Amino acid sequence: MRLHRLDITAFGPFGGAQSVDFDELSAAGLFLLHGPTGAGKTSVLDAVCYALYGSVPGARQNGQGIALRSDHADPGTRTEVRLELTVGGRRLEITRQPPWERAKLRGSGTTVDKAQSRLREYDSTTGAWKDLSRSHQEIGEEITQLIGMSREQFCQVVLLPQGDFARFLRADAEARGRLLGRLFDTQRFADVEKRLAERRRAAEAEVRDGDAALLADAHRMQQAAGGAMELPELTPGEPGVAEAVLSAAAVARSTLREHLTIAQCRLAAAESGQAAAERALADVRETARLQRRFAEARERAALLEERAEAHREAQARMERARKAEAVAPALELRDAADAEHRRASAGRARALALLPDAYADAGAAGLAAAARRAAEELGGLESARRAEQRLAELAEERDVLDRQERADEEILQEAEAWLGGWEATRAELQRRIDGAQEAATRAEQLSVRREPAERRLRAARTRDRLTEELASAADRVHRAKEETLAAKEHWLEVKERRLNGIAAELAAQLTDGEPCAVCGATEHPAPARKDAGHVGREAEERAHTAFQRAEAHQAEQERELGAVREALAAATAEAGDLPTAQLADEMAELERQFAEARRDASVLHSAREELRRAEQEHERRATARRQAEVSAAARVGHRERLEQERAALESELAEARGALDSVAARAAQLERQVALLTDAADSARAAEDSARRLKDADARLADAAFRAGFETPQAAAGALLSDAEHRELQRRLDAWQSEEAAVRAMLAEADAAAAAQLPPADPEAAEQAAAEAGRRLRDAASARDAAARRCAELDRLSARAAEGVRRLAPLRTRYDRVARLAALTAGTSADNERKMRLESYVLAARLEQVAAAATARLRRMSSGRYTLVHSDDRAGRGRSGLGLHVVDAWTGRERDTATLSGGETFFASLALALGLADVVTDEAGGVRLDTLFIDEGFGSLDDQTLDEVLDVLDSLRERDRSVGIVSHVADLRRRIHAQLEVVKGRSGSVLRQRGVG
16 A cells, blocks of 8 residues: 555644645655644544544544544635545545534524545546545445455554554553454454354264265165165264265175176177178168069060060161152152153143144144254253252352351450450469468468467456456455444443343352352352343353354355455456456457458468369360361361352353343243243143153152162052151160160179079068067167166165265264364363463464564664564463563573663564564555554664664665654654654644655
């Protein structure tokens, strides 16, 4: 704890506002608070105590806050004390205003404003003060919790009153015990003996109950074991109950486990047999299936063999039909010629009858010549028609070449455009791959940082939660202390009332003629009588028991508070000083970066795949470009050949068309000109012409039939098929080929062929064997399950019994320990050599610590002459173990501290005060005290001793500690440069501060 600044307004002797800058005073480590007697030096220390605890030290505390107000203050100025300090690593500001009697704002008279308190904390992150509380109780609990000392301990440790310790040196053991008891609160140790006795009785009852429950479980285990467990006759509380039960249970478990092992072996054998039977059944079924499949294939092959001749005939029929299709045009032409011949023969007479008279004399030769000439010219146009048709085909081929040229041109343009951007595309894909690889590396690095960040964030959240729990635990400790104090006060009150009426209790035991236990008289003329408010032993014991329960509850709450503090310290060490929100933000940022890196790295595979596809597309485009270039070169020669043929045909058609647009128009013109001549010539020679054409058609038909392989045209005509007949015959051929392929594939299967070589499979026998194996498996499983249930039940009961033994073991140990401790604390144990009660032992240990701590400074103050030691010797009939002696190194003798001189008594008491401050500080939780005050006593020292004392006080500055000396000794003003002077006057005292400079 370090004080920074104290502001006083209308407090004690200070009528106005005064300020003390402890930071400036503490810069040198040692400062002096001086002034004349009555000026208000002690009031400065009272203000510090009032700011912290809401009350002033010791005898100056009268319970009336109004008395703290300065008599020199202006009526309109309210009394206020403001203290700024650092404790527990937190910079706090405490403002206290005691009750204030002021004039009413309306009307006459006065009114009293309630006391006001405020606690603020400095936030280093924002650089501003924030309010924590305005409740007196909450502020008091918070400060007491942070400092770890009560007001009495603080006044004894931080504001060192020298007079008290001088009396402590000269006091007897009882007086020392009262002072040490106030500081260390050892009253609770006086009650330990009764509490241990009660716990001994309770532990004994728990042991008996545990034995009874253990024996009940043992009988249940006998039933579960089915005769496999033997249990001797046992009684609860008898030694060896647990060992006997556990031993019998272990034997029974071993026997049942053997039975279970045998059943498991049988089950394993049954499972193996069942698995083998299932495998055998599966093998038999598969063999039967393959045998059926192979037999079916053989049957289908036999059917195919039977229908092979029909299939060959169908094939021959189909082949003859394909050949006959080549003769079909000649057959059609012959039929047409025959029909024409019949029509010409019938129309020859009609044509001759229709000839004009001018041609009546024309001979047949003339008509035939005219008809020939017309026919020859018309026949010449047939070649022109074929040339015209070929010219149209050339135009179509040229259009096809043009379309191919355009398609190749488009392919070349697309390939050139795509290949032109290939390098940029490949560079972009490679850049994406490189970026994804870098992101993957970054993700791995961030992954390593995530776990420490998560642990630190969890620790920070735990730290925040425990900080809240710490306040709650401190509040519970405070309430428990209040309850303990109230119970203690009630018990002491009841005890005092009983002691006041103890005479009545003694009088109730008097008997005439029997001596009095107090005075020994045998006559009792006026024995005391119990009044209406008399308190008996039972009431005192009940009050004492309530106090013990409250004290135990307080100890439990203090233990919980200590556990919360330890956990908070561990979490704070793990999380550091950074706020949880900042750590959460850092963790969120780390997670965001990690997710971003993983997202960027996730495209690595797709980028590589896209680059592979792009490379394939590049190869395809290049190949397409080469193919288009080759095709373009080939089209050049083809186009030249087409142009040459087209020019030849155009020349031929120009002569045939004449002045007309087409050969068809020329033929129509000729037909119209020679229609009559042609009809006449045809009519005249129709029969001859048709006969000749019929003869030609027969010759062509015979020639076509011979080339197709038919002996006669009639045979070719008979071989032709209709469309329906052709489809049906093709369907039959295809079905036969499919069936043949399927059968060949089935016969080629090695598994089916091998199965066909085996004896016929018997699935029914295999199924019966599998069913029998399943029955054996079910029987073995039932037997195993029954054994397992018995083992499980016995294991469960054994585990419960073992758990009961484990619970009972610490109860027995605790009973032994409590019984031993009860005798030890009561002083009746043989281990307690000095027969000291626990309270006396604790006070002796504390006094030993205080003497050891004081000796370190007393040796320096006395130039190594004096050493303080404590003594365990009994002082007559008083308390033992609280003796305090001083060892004089000059004489080598040990003597009582009451024999020290005035100056020696001062620095011995100063050393004792500093040592006690150290011990009480450690007892209060080890709170660091960076500011101490020492009040008076320096006037009794000579110069050399004063130098040594100041050297010791100056050594307290180690680790940035400051010491304030309260004294009016003039020589100290010359030796100590940092000073706070209290100047008194008629209008009140004022403070003047002088720093090191």
